[in-house]
Amino acid sequence: MPTPTPTRAADVPKPPTSLVRRARKIDRVLAETYPDAKAELDFTNAFELLVVTVLSAQTTDKRVNAVSPTLFATYPDAAAMAAGDRTTLEEMLKPVGFFRAKTESLLKLSGALCERFGGEVPAKLDDLVTLPGVGRKTANVVLGNAFGVPGITVDTHFGRLVRRFGWTDETDPVKVEHAIGALFPKRDWTMLSHHLIWHGRRCCHARKPACGACPVARWCPAFGEGPTGYDEAAKLLRTEGRA
Template identity: 80%
Template sequence: MLAQTYPDARCELDFDTPFELLVVTVLSAQTTDKRVNSVRPTLFAAYPDAPAMAGADRAELERIVGPLGFFRAKTESLLKLSQALVERHGGEVPPRLEDLVKLPGVGRKTANVVLGNAFGVPGITVDTHFGRLARRFGWTSETDPVKAEHAVGALFPKRDWTMLSHHLIWHGRRVCHARSPACGACPVARWCPSYGEGPTDATQAAALVRTEGRA
């Protein structure tokens, strides 16, 4: 049902290469995809690949990512990440989970975003939305992202993992909010064991529905 509701669900971070996706995913922490997308053209015009970014002028890189907040920490993360890619992988993004998670600032969530969307390798992206919905749907009670990833992964065919992630994240951003889920406007309400956590009145619920990104 979520697949029918969100037929265009996809990664809402813009990218052209695995390197770009890795970088914008790292930058997306504690900000919105929309803001990251707004600095992307300038960022990659200046630093199109890992070797270029590894040699970036710190002050200039800070200026570019400044609108995203935490710009000093994010600049440091990008410099370390790019340098590691150059030193360990010849400047290329490795297409394996075990290699990605060894890179500075890259955890399983970021690695699975890159694998699923840049390399076509199925992966489950457990962000705050995915974890919340998985618990509300009764798929798992785990709050630890890695444990939740494994628990949900056991319920679905591996080939579906990437799109499952997109569908839950889109639904979480638009309808199934953390504080006031729009239960009365939810396409899966009849099957949801958490129905009623938010307004069930259709009019009240409709007012809570958000349109974000490409939805």
């Protein structure tokens, strides 16, 4: 019978020392490459971060950042948003796409915050994931960046890179989270997420990675999926996340 795939952090077998060393070396180099790595969504508090993270689904951070000043000037907290006018909110959210569905999500989310948490964003993962539209990815973003609670954010970039790096072959986000968590100290989880997401947006692209200009190419088993010559690869590099 096949070995069952671990679904909890406690079930993940201890990874080989060589893999741990290689993974941590890659992260150290990425930390040096992207010393300013951070969440690229604009926010000033936990509520704003929760909202913009929900809005960022199927759109770009830049589009969300463009609407957030007006959004939070009108709805500065959960109570204001829960009582907000649906039509007005939809009009504000048109630039981010799927605006009707996202309006519904924000109204339900802010309502739940008011009804169950006194209008405040909870600082525990188990509480966050009970909120409408909030999964582990969103919860970890909020925990790590608003509350300083270490968390691994498994978005499409993170998942792609950890598989290319050979850190795991898992595709389920929760299993990826647990597998990668076993390779790094918990204190490093939030910044590790930033490093990989920044690298995925700027260099290790989905369709054509800039292998020849990649700072961690020597440790990457997927080297060669993109152009390996520096000049050609360098043309693919971006100085910021996609617009």
